[in-house]
Every structure is written in C-alpha cells, then in structure tokens.
Amino acid sequence: MTDNNNEVLxxxxxxxxxxxxxxRGQAHDGRKVLHPVVHLHLFNSKGELYLQRRPDWxxxxxxxxxxxxxxxxxxxxxxxxxxxxxxxxxxxxxVPNPTPMGHYVFDSKVEKxxxxxxxxxxDGPIHPSAD
Numbered sequence: 001m002t003d004n005n006n007e008v009l010x011x012x013x014x015x016x017x018x019x020x021x022x023x024r025g026q027a028h029d030g031r032k033v034l035h036p037v038v039h040l041h042l043f044n045s046k047g048e049l050y051l052q053r054r055p056d057w058x059x060x061x062x063x064x065x066x067x068x069x070x071x072x073x074x075x076x077x078x079x080x081x082x083x084x085x086x087x088x089x090x091x092x093x094x095v096p097n098p099t100p101m102g103h104y105v106f107d108s109k110v111e112k113x114x115x116x117x118x119x120x121x122x123d124g125p126i127h128p129s130a131d
Contacts, residue, residue, distance in 0.1 A: 003059065008075040009035045012114050014105060021075045028060060032112040034105065035072065038083045040098065041119040042068035042091075052090065055131060060110065079116050092127030095120045 005025030010018045011033050027035045042050040050068045054061055069090045073082035087095050101117040 007072070009072050010075045012036050014114065016079070016103065016114060016116075018075075024072065028111050030110050032107065032110075034112045034114055036079070036082075036114040036116060037070060037072050038079060038086055038116045038118065039067040040069035040083070040087060040095070041101075041117065042095075043119065043121050044123050045121055050126065052128065060108075073116075083116070083118060090129050092129070093122070093124065095122060 003024060005023060005028075007024040008021050009024055009027055011020040011022050012018055012035060014034070016036060022031075022033050022035060027033055044050070051065045052068055052070075054064050054066050056063045069083075069086050071082075071086045071090070073079060077085075083098065084094070087093060095118075098118040098120045101119055103114055103116045106113045106115050
C-alpha cells in the first residue's frame with residue numbers, strides 16, 4: 001500500500017486561505033509548501049487518550065504513534081468535511097460536536113502543514129481502518 005501522490009491538495013496561507021493547489025507527492029518532497037491537515041485527539045470519559053500507530057509503509061513518520069485521526073484536507077474540501085471524512089475512514093465512527101482547538105504550522109525537513117486540531121470525548125466502539 002502507498003499514499004496517493006497524485007491527490008490534489010490546497011496550498012494555503014497561515015490563516016487557511018487557499019492560494020493554489022499542489023500534488024500530495026510534491027507537498028512532501030522537500031518543497032515545504034504549506035498545506036492543511038486535520039487531527040483529532042480522542043479521549044474517553046476516563047481521560048484515556050486513543051492513539052494510532054502509523055503504518056510502516058508511510059513515507060513520513062512510519063511506525064510512529066500519532067493522534068487518533070490525522071490526514072490531509074483535499075482540494076475543494078472544507079475543514080469540517082475533511083474532519084468528518086477522515087474520522088469515518090480511520091475510525092469508522094462519527095463524532096458529534098468535536099471541540100476545535102485552533103490551528104498551528106508544523107514544519108519538518110520535508111513538509112509544512114497547517115494543522116487543524118480537534119478534540120472529543122467518546123466512549124463508543126471504534127472500528128479502526130486496517131490500513
């Protein structure tokens with residue numbers, strides 16, 4: 001399995017305004033073009049944090065522990081649409097009323113992301129993606 005390097009992502013400024021588009025593969029090749037992602041910090045009512053282990057096939061941070069949900073916003077998609085899509089794809093659930101925690105710029109050696117962070121408390125069943 002591999003990421004779709006031809007997926008079209010928005011190029012954004014630090015306020016999230018769309019300035020253009022870039023392919024996913026180009027966004028991760030060291031150009032460091034700012035592109036948006038969503039992340040979810042999922043807690044249960046006991047305060048325990050749910051984490052996911054990134055697949056070993058991922059080109060960035062393979063095999064490392066990460067937020068419950070984290071992925072790109074596709075070109076033409078809103079933050080809320082991407083959040084709902086990714087939560088369903090990665091956990092197989094819907095999260096009613098997630099709390100937005102703001103956004104920040106993550107800058108690594110190979111990419112630059114505008115990270116929109118959400119949190120929620122959820123005690124129901126989770127059906128993580130096999131990927």
